[in-house]
Amino acid sequence: xxxxxxGHQDSPLTARGQEMALAWGKKLRQKNWDRILCSDLGRTxxxxxxxxxxxxxxxxxxxxxxxxxxxQWTSRKISQIRKSSPELLADMEQSxxxxxxxxxENREEVWERGRQALADASLRWPGAEILLITHxxxxxxxxxxxxxxxxxxxxxxxxxxxxxxxxxCDGFHVQIHKINAINLEIS
Numbered sequence: 001x002x003x004x005x006x007g008h009q010d011s012p013l014t015a016r017g018q019e020m021a022l023a024w025g026k027k028l029r030q031k032n033w034d035r036i037l038c039s040d041l042g043r044t045x046x047x048x049x050x051x052x053x054x055x056x057x058x059x060x061x062x063x064x065x066x067x068x069x070x071x072q073w074t075s076r077k078i079s080q081i082r083k084s085s086p087e088l089l090a091d092m093e094q095s096x097x098x099x100x101x102x103x104x105e106n107r108e109e110v111w112e113r114g115r116q117a118l119a120d121a122s123l124r125w126p127g128a129e130i131l132l133i134t135h136x137x138x139x140x141x142x143x144x145x146x147x148x149x150x151x152x153x154x155x156x157x158x159x160x161x162x163x164x165x166x167x168x169c170d171g172f173h174v175q176i177h178k179i180n181a182i183n184l185e186i187s
Contacts, residue, residue: 004076005075006070006075007071007073008041008069008070010041010042012043012046020162021046022051022054023184023186024051024184025052025053025054025055027184028164031129033057033131035059035060035125035130036055036058036060037065037131038061038062038133038134039061039066039067039133041067041135044134045059045061055131062121064114065134066138067135068107068110068135068137068138072103072104073102088102093152094152096151097151107141107144110138114134115174118132118142119169121169122169122170139165143159143165143176146174146176147176147179161185162183162184162186163179163180163181163184164184165178166181
């Protein structure tokens with residue numbers, strides 16, 4: 001794994017990513033979803049399209065569900081950033097919610113736009129079970145804020161990879177229903 005920062009930059013899904021999205025759609029048929037809401041970036045829309053081959057739901061996009069904007073660090077590997085800007089990256093990693101790559105956005109801004117997107121969706125489709133397909137950075141900002149996490153490197157991991165997390169939103173307040181609710185790992 002390259003650990004390349006993508007941010008708002010788009011990239012196609014790998015063959016493995018496509019295979020996983022198809023399997024996730026099949027696995028998520030067990031739940032009664034009303035619609036899919038996803039980031040407007042191509043990689044996320046493609047994931048939603050592949051999953052939806054099994055789910056057959058209306059799909060909407062929202063640009064506020066994009067990954068964190070990494071500014072000047074977009075498209076660089078973390079190892080490159082660590083080598084070229086070791087002190088700045090170390091300071092940023094210790095800044096928690098204030099982490100802001102040069103020319104990018106901080107985690108507070110990501111939390112706020114994500115929270116607003118969920119609030120607006122809950123008002124637009126009241127009572128709907130919405131499958132949100134988005135990016136790891138945005139998911140972490142939502143769940144870490146709701147869990148009162150500081151976003152510091154010494155905190156133990158909270159989210160398991162390839163899991164669905166359940167949130168509730170009444171148009172104003174977002175709450176966690178269950179973290180790591182559905183395991184989507186495939187062999």
